Amino acid sequence: MSGDTLRVEGLNADYGRRRVIEGLDLSDIAPGRVTGLIGPNAAGKTTLLRALAGLTPAKGRIRLGSTELSRLDLAGRARFVTYMPQALPPRSGLTVLEANLAALHASPESLADGAPRGEAARRLALDTLARLGIADLALRGLSELSGGQRQLASLAQCLVRAPRVLLLDEPTSALDIRHQHRVMQLVSEIAAERGMIVLVVLHDIALACRWCRRLVVLRKGRIAADGPPEVAITPELLADVYGVAARVERCSRGQVQVIVDGVLEAEPTKGALMAEPADSRLMAEPAGAGRAGSPSRDGAAA
Numbered sequence: 080m081s082g083d084t085l086r087v088e089g090l091n092a093d094y095g096r097r098r099v100i101e102g103l104d105l106s107d108i109a110p111g112r113v114t115g116l117i118g119p120n121a122a123g124k125t126t127l128l129r130a131l132a133g134l135t136p137a138k139g140r141i142r143l144g145s146t147e148l149s150r151l152d153l154a155g156r157a158r159f160v161t162y163m164p165q166a167l168p169p170r171s172g173l174t175v176l177e178a179n180l181a182a183l184h185a186s187p188e189s190l191a192d193g194a195p196r197g198e199a200a201r202r203l204a205l206d207t208l209a210r211l212g213i214a215d216l217a218l219r220g221l222s223e224l225s226g227g228q229r230q231l232a233s234l235a236q237c238l239v240r241a242p243r244v245l246l247l248d249e250p251t252s253a254l255d256i257r258h259q260h261r262v263m264q265l266v267s268e269i270a271a272e273r274g275m276i277v278l279v280v281l282h283d284i285a286l287a288c289r290w291c292r293r294l295v296v297l298r299k300g301r302i303a304a305d306g307p308p309e310v311a312i313t314p315e316l317l318a319d320v321y322g323v324a325a326r327v328e329r330c331s332r333g334q335v336q337v338i339v340d341g342v343l344e345a346e347p348t349k350g351a352l353m354a355e356p357a358d359s360r361l362m363a364e365p366a367g368a369g370r371a372g373s374p375s376r377d378g379a380a381a
């Protein structure tokens with residue numbers, strides 16, 4: 080088991096002339112635990128994961144231990160990194176098991192080191208499905224599955240590859256509450272078993288606080304907070320980054336709980352990057368059209 084950490088230095092990512100990730104540094108993302116990446120819509124979370132995976136061009140250094148991932152091409156990067164996209168996988172004629180076996184065999188690492196074949200590969204693929212609680216779907220076609228079942232099947236394909244670095248983009252967005260926690264628990268267990276680095280994008284702050292030992296909060300392509308949930312998540316951060324009036328409390332078990340009291344007035348210079356500057360005129364409210372009754376930043380109703 081490797082103790083290598085993932086480090087990012089001076090990362091910039093652009094779409095044309097628009098800079099989405101700005102000089103981003105991430106100190107040692109540790110193996111064996113789950114790190115959460117949270118932030119408002121359009122903050123750049125997907126862009127960051129895709130840049131780490133080599134799917135979106137970016138400048139800067141990305142290192143896994145002494146391996147400079149940022150110098151590797153896409154195929155080279157795929158030996159170390161697996162990315163699960165936000166979108167559900169397209170429907171296909173494969174069964175869940177066939178798709179899992181294809182993912183296992185397509186892993187360049189597997190091809191290189193002669194990883195399980197035949198019956199051993201089948202057992203490994205089935206075991207992964209069983210751990211996710213979807214062994215009963217093994218022989219079902221991917222095109223027959225519900226949204227949540229497709230998301231679980233997609234996650235199984237990432238886990239079976241046993242990457243050193245697993246990047247999950249909203250892996251629980253289609254799941255019910257039990258499956259959300261089951262997935263986060265399983266990913267935490269597998270991260271610890273394999274010494275895997277896991278960076279997961281989540282919108283559900285409660286889920287993130289429950290399962291992530293470290294939270295990186297992204298806002299407009301920059302890091303707004305970084306640390307354990309009890310340090311990173313504060314009422315001030317939730318107001319500044321998300322524009323909500325919220326309390327942060329501890330439950331009887333000491334876990335961080337976020338209680339949202341209301342939505343703050345939109346503040347164009349501090350809100351999420353939902354529109355380009357030129358577009359923002361289209362979204363601007365008429366002068367004096369503040370929302371009556373919305374709480375102010377200190378949580379009191381205006």
Ligand SMILES: Nc1ncnc2c1ncn2[C@@H]1O[C@H](COP(=O)(O)OP(=O)(O)OP(=O)(O)O)[C@@H](O)[C@H]1O
Pocket residue numbers: 094099118119120121122123124125126127352353
């Ligand atoms: N392919 C693209 N071409 C141009 N702009 C893009 C592209 N993909 C994303 N963007 C822009 O980059 C910014 C960051 O998008 P990104 O998808 O990384 O945000 P996010 O934090 O993952 O958002 P969400 O929580 O809504 O999924 C947004 O302003 C978005 O419009």
